[in-house]
Amino acid sequence: LTRPDAAPSEAPAFGFALHATDGTARRGTVTTAHGEIRTPAFMPVGTLGTVKCLYPEQVRATGADILLGNTYHLMLRPGAERVAGQGGLHRFMNWPHPILTDSGGFQVMSLAKLRKITEKGVTFQSHVDGSRHELTPERSLEIQGLLGSDIQMQLDECVALPADRREMERAMELSLRWAARSKAAFFGRRGHGLFGIVQGGDDEELRARSAAGLVEIGFDGYALGGLAVGEPQEVMFRVIEATAPALPADRPRYLMGVGTPQDILGGVARGIDMFDCVMPTRAGRHGLAYTRYGKVNLRNARHADDPRPLDAASDCPAARDWSRAYLHHLVRTGEALGAMLLTHVNVAYYQSLMAELRVAIETGRFAEVKAQIEADWARGDI
Ligand SMILES: Nc1nc(=O)c2cc3nc(NCCN4CCCCC4)[nH]c3cc2[nH]1
Numbered sequence: 001l002t003r004p005d006a007a008p009s010e011a012p013a014f015g016f017a018l019h020a021t022d023g024t025a026r027r028g029t030v031t032t033a034h035g036e037i038r039t040p041a042f043m044p045v046g047t048l049g050t051v052k053c054l055y056p057e058q059v060r061a062t063g064a065d066i067l068l069g070n071t072y073h074l075m076l077r078p079g080a081e082r083v084a085g086q087g088g089l090h091r092f093m094n095w096p097h098p099i100l101t102d103s104g105g106f107q108v109m110s111l112a113k114l115r116k117i118t119e120k121g122v123t124f125q126s127h128v129d130g131s132r133h134e135l136t137p138e139r140s141l142e143i144q145g146l147l148g149s150d151i152q153m154q155l156d157e158c159v160a161l162p163a164d165r166r167e168m169e170r171a172m173e174l175s176l177r178w179a180a181r182s183k184a185a186f187f188g189r190r191g192h193g194l195f196g197i198v199q200g201g202d203d204e205e206l207r208a209r210s211a212a213g214l215v216e217i218g219f220d221g222y223a224l225g226g227l228a229v230g231e232p233q234e235v236m237f238r239v240i241e242a243t244a245p246a247l248p249a250d251r252p253r254y255l256m257g258v259g260t261p262q263d264i265l266g267g268v269a270r271g272i273d274m275f276d277c278v279m280p281t282r283a284g285r286h287g288l289a290y291t292r293y294g295k296v297n298l299r300n301a302r303h304a305d306d307p308r309p310l311d312a313a314s315d316c317p318a319a320r321d322w323s324r325a326y327l328h329h330l331v332r333t334g335e336a337l338g339a340m341l342l343t344h345v346n347v348a349y350y351q352s353l354m355a356e357l358r359v360a361i362e363t364g365r366f367a368e369v370k371a372q373i374e375a376d377w378a379r380g381d382i
Contacts, residue, residue: 011191014150014220016252022366024244024271027358030221030252032098032150033191034090037065039252039273040357042264042350043100045281047073049083049093052281053336053343056095062316062344063351066098066151068276071143072107075133076126080146088148100276101149102256103140103197106158106225117157119174137181141194145187153223154182156197161231168201168226175199175225176213183217193220195254201226202235204242211246221252224272228257237266244271261290261353262377265370268357280350284343287331291319291349292373293381298342303328316348 011033020027030037044051044059046067051059059067069089074080086092089099105122108115112124121136137155144152156175159167179196186194196214200206214222224243227236240255247253254274255267264275280290289296291311296303306324314320318341330338353373360369 014191014193016250018250020362022361022364025268025361025366026271026273027361028273034096034098034150037098038358040268040354041065041274042354043068043276044347045276045278049074049089053340054347056093058344059347062348063355066100067095069099069101069147069149070107071101071104071140074147075143076128080143084146090148098150100151101144101147103153103155104135105155108135109158137178138185141182141185151193151195153195154179154197156199156225158226158229159201160229161202163201165203168203168206172199172206172210176210179214180217195219195221195223197223197225198243199226202231202239207239207243208246211243215248221254222247223254223256225256228259233263237270240267240270240272265373269370280346281343284346285339287342289342290346291381292376293379294377296381298327298331310345316345318344319348
């Protein structure tokens with residue numbers, strides 16, 4: 001197994017250092033009990049304690065500093081107390097680096113049945129076996145503590161867009177009350193942080209009230225929730241532009257559930273530090289590759305006799321050492337290696353994009369690097 005978790009007394013304090021800015025783009029480092037996170041950062045999603053189709057060491061080799069896990073899924077299977085009994089999620093999945101866990105509210109609304117939201121919390125039926133469960137701000141943090149996650153998220157309510165203003169206001173104000181309860185319930189072991197989540201839909205006044213309320217309570221970092229829920233990209237960017245400046249510059253900013261490479265590039269440009277999305281892993285299992293020159297659908301017959309790798313210049317073996325013809329064959333036949341290789345390609349591409357942006361901000365060349373990346377995407381895969 002991996003090295004034993006750092007004893008609480010040795011763990012460094014949770015922190016964020018801002019090293020450089022270029023316009024509104026930021027380059028920083030988050031410090032946690034399980035190590036440092038270079039920002040801007042992309043978190044591969046490991047919902048059930050695994051980044052699907054990859055070994056943890058492969059994920060690490062792509063440059064990922066932190067993974068995302070889900071309270072909702074892990075509380076149902078295998079159960080938070082069971083994971084704690086196995087030494088916590090880091091040891092359970094053999095990932096000795098930082099882990100962030102989502103709080104479960106969003107997943108309940110998108111997956112569970114018979115959901116009921118009250119002031120106390122949310123009750124729901126498991127989408128797995130119909131069993132009944134309750135999540136409150138306090139229980140969500142208890143679960144995240146049992147999992148041992150380094151960055152814990154408050155329980156919140158995310159409304160789908162478009163929504164009417166009263167609905168967005170109600171959910172935002174409930175989330176703020178749950179934020180205060182989360183702060184009171186959070187026993188942050190050394191090196192562990194609690195993030196508040198800004199809500200307010202696409203209404204800039206509600207977003208400003210939510211941000212101000214969270215800053216008043218005080219968190220180790222601030223997430224922008226309620227986005228990537230069906231709104232156009234320009235609406236998401238407008239909300240980020242209205243919200244980011246209202247958040248403390250010396251705390252990480254995390255845009256939840258985002259997104260495509262284009263969304264991430266625009267988010268970094270507007271001052272976002274952390275991202276997560278199922279896109280690279282899910283797309284890999286469906287035969288879709290992300291490359292420097294855009295997306296390549298390996299199901300397409302045009303690849304059947306193409307001897308070229310996806311990207312001969314990549315340092316990811318999956319993008320460099322196999323032909324498109326072979327990848328096409330694996331995808332068409334539904335072979336497991338197809339999902340494994342394309343997941344590896346995609347996670348490695350997302351990490352190479354983040355690494356390129358971190359260097360661009362450090363060297364004051366963000367605008368020209370952004371333009372070159374967008375030109376390469378426009379050129380397309382030839
Ligand atoms: N606690 C919490 N609060 C949110 O407001 C939230 C908002 C979110 N918005 C997304 N969007 C996910 C979009 N994703 C794009 C690729 C296909 C599957 C869905 N994930 C989210 C997760 C979230 N978690």
